[in-house]
Amino acid sequence: MPPPKTVITINSSGRQAASFVRVASAIGWKVRAQMRDRVGIVAQELCSLPNVAIIEGSLDDPRTLERLFSEPAQLAFINTTHWGDEVRIGKAIADAAKRAGIQHYIYSSMPDHSVYDRGWRALPLWASKFTVENYIRQIGLPATFVYTGIYHNNFTSLPYPLFRMELQPDDTFVWQAPFHPNQPLPWLDAEHDVGPAVLQILKEGPRKWGGKRVPLAFSHLTPRQVCKAFSRALDRPVRYVRGPVEIEIPVPTGYAEHLIVLEEVLGEQRAPYFGPDLEKDCTKTAIQLWEGYRDIEEYAREVFPLEEAANGLTWMNEGDETPTEINSDYQVGLMVLHEDKGCRHSGNSRKRPIAFTGVFFGARKAKAFRVNGRARQRRAALQKIGDRAHGVCRLIASFLARAKRIANFWRRGSLMSLVWVVDHGVYSYHSSVAPVPGERRNRGIGVLYYVGQAKSILDSTPP
Numbered sequence: 165m166p167p168p169k170t171v172i173t174i175n176s177s178g179r180q181a182a183s184f185v186r187v188a189s190a191i192g193w194k195v196r197a198q199m200r201d202r203v204g205i206v207a208q209e210l211c212s213l214p215n216v217a218i219i220e221g222s223l224d225d226p227r228t229l230e231r232l233f234s235e236p237a238q239l240a241f242i243n244t245t246h247w248g249d250e251v252r253i254g255k256a257i258a259d260a261a262k263r264a265g266i267q268h269y270i271y272s273s274m275p276d277h278s279v280y281d282r283g284w285r286a287l288p289l290w291a292s293k294f295t296v297e298n299y300i301r302q303i304g305l306p307a308t309f310v311y312t313g314i315y316h317n318n319f320t321s322l323p324y325p326l327f328r329m330e331l332q333p334d335d336t337f338v339w340q341a342p343f344h345p346n347q348p349l350p351w352l353d354a355e356h357d358v359g360p361a362v363l364q365i366l367k368e369g370p371r372k373w374g375g376k377r378v379p380l381a382f383s384h385l386t387p388r389q390v391c392k393a394f395s396r397a398l399d400r401p402v403r404y405v406r407g408p409v410e411i412e413i414p415v416p417t418g419y420a421e422h423l424i425v426l427e428e429v430l431g432e433q434r435a436p437y438f439g440p441d442l443e444k445d446c447t448k449t450a451i452q453l454w455e456g457y458r459d460i461e462e463y464a465r466e467v468f469p470l471e472e473a474a475n476g477l478t479w480m481n482e483g484d485e486t487p488t489e490i491n492s493d494y495q496v497g498l499m500v501l502h503e504d505k506g507c508r509h510s511g512n513s514r515k516r517p518i519a520f521t522g523v524f525f526g527a528r529k530a531k532a533f534r535v536n537g538r539a540r541q542r543r544a545a546l547q548k549i550g551d552r553a554h555g556v557c558r559l560i561a562s563f564l565a566r567a568k569r570i571a572n573f574w575r576r577g578s579l580m581s582l583v584w585v586v587d588h589g590v591y592s593y594h595s596s597v598a599p600v601p602g603e604r605r606n607r608g609i610g611v612l613y614y615v616g617q618a619k620s621i622l623d624s625t626p627p
């Protein structure tokens with residue numbers, strides 16, 4: 165068997181790189197991951213993953229790059245950020261990779277709208293990435309350039325500019341941004357989906373992907389459609405308002421300038437986010453790379469409330485006083501998992517993880533309630549639980565469709581193993597399901613088997 169590949173990452177605690185590190189580690193690749201320090205939940209989580217060697221230090225310090233590339237490595241996934249001189253850092257890393265003989269270098273780039281000659285200005289924080297991209301091409305590194313869509317988890321009800329989902333006194337939400345309400349924008353769940361997509365590009369190699377620019381977006385939705393998805397997921401009205409970017413908190417100077425240009429170019433001039441050449445059919449490649457993506461409605465239903473709660477917000481608890489949630493931890497999920505005697509939810513590192521977010525969360529929400537209180541309160545509470553159970557059924561239906569897609573994907577042999585990381589706000593957790601006993605070769609069937617089991621248990625359990 166060939167030795168496992170070694171892949172280098174930087175800014176590894178960031179959303180893009182962390183997503184990739186989790187997946188690469190899970191399939192047994194070795195990861196050499198730079199981070200500034202080991203402080204924070206994500207940094208701690210990555211330190212505890214198997215196959216991950218942490219290189220601690222600032223990217224401004226040349227000794228960090230020396231250590232990062234000192235041992236042999238074949239691959240790299242590099243996402244620079246605006247913290248520090250991005251162009252200088254981006255070039256220095258590319259040079260170090262070239263010297264180290266990296267065979268496939270994936271750089272997370274972004275467009276420079278000024279190159280299209282349509283009177284669009286360059287968005288400052290993106291143009292520096294494009295400069296780095298051009299430098300990587302110039303020095304002849306075997307490279308691929310991924311362009312990420314708008315992250316789902318930019319949304320917050322805190323007063324951050326551009327993606328604020330502002331809670332209103334009547335418990336509805338309003339998102340105000342400068343985009344035209346009918347302008348499609350590319351979206352992705354960075355924490356959930358960057359890792360598997362990048363992994364797949366690395367697996368298919370530079371012969372297929374060398375020199376290419378790959379948009380990573382799994383949906384192309386207008387602001388109105390996004391609000392509808394949030395509204396369905398949160399079960400309350402969510403309204404889009406086209407309006408200027410409001411900056412209510414101190415932001416870094418470069419970011420303020422970036423937002424002004426964004427408002428003009430993407431808002432008033434309606435330039436396509438990725439640029440005209442990449443925007444057309446922009447979800448096609450990403451979905452071919454990775455079919456198990458999390459869409460915005462699932463994000464809004466499953467993750468947004470958890471992230472909000474992690475930020476100290478409480479709107480998601482309101483109205484839940486009568487039914488009290490009891491801790492019966494993922495009843496359905498665990499029942500299913502425990503059916504395979506050879507494998508447990510965690511602990512067997514050779515049988516690698518698949519996670520069923522929909523089933524787990526859905527099952528817990530629908531089933532783990534105890535209803536106390538007087539008759540009228542009980543009736544109201546049961547009504548609420550009934551509504552939730554209905555939501556769960558819908559969720560399972562969409563989950564089953566997705567599991568099928570994953571199973572097909574798996575059968576094509578595109579991934580040795582699959583990780584579906586469920587983000588609890590800033591936390592992450594991995595849950596795992598092993599293949600069906602006796603069917604170890606065909607893990608796709610394993611997915612369907614377990615989903616089938618979960619569904620029949622749910623079907624036979626009254627809400």
Ligand SMILES: NC(=O)c1ccc[n+]([C@@H]2O[C@H](COP(=O)([O-])OP(=O)(O)OC[C@H]3O[C@@H](n4cnc5c(N)ncnc54)[C@H](OP(=O)(O)O)[C@@H]3O)[C@@H](O)[C@H]2O)c1
Nearest residue numbers: 175176177178179180181200244245246247312313314315
């Ligand atoms: N949000 C979007 O929708 C979107 C879309 C396309 C492109 N992008 C680009 O993605 C890049 C960010 O990547 P990401 O989302 O993976 O990262 P992220 O989650 O925003 O995390 C920032 C990363 O930068 C590191 N960092 C280094 N120096 C820092 C400093 N002085 N202060 C704070 N952080 C510092 C952080 O390290 P610590 O953990 O140690 O703080 C962390 O690893 C940006 O360049 C952005 O333009 C974002």
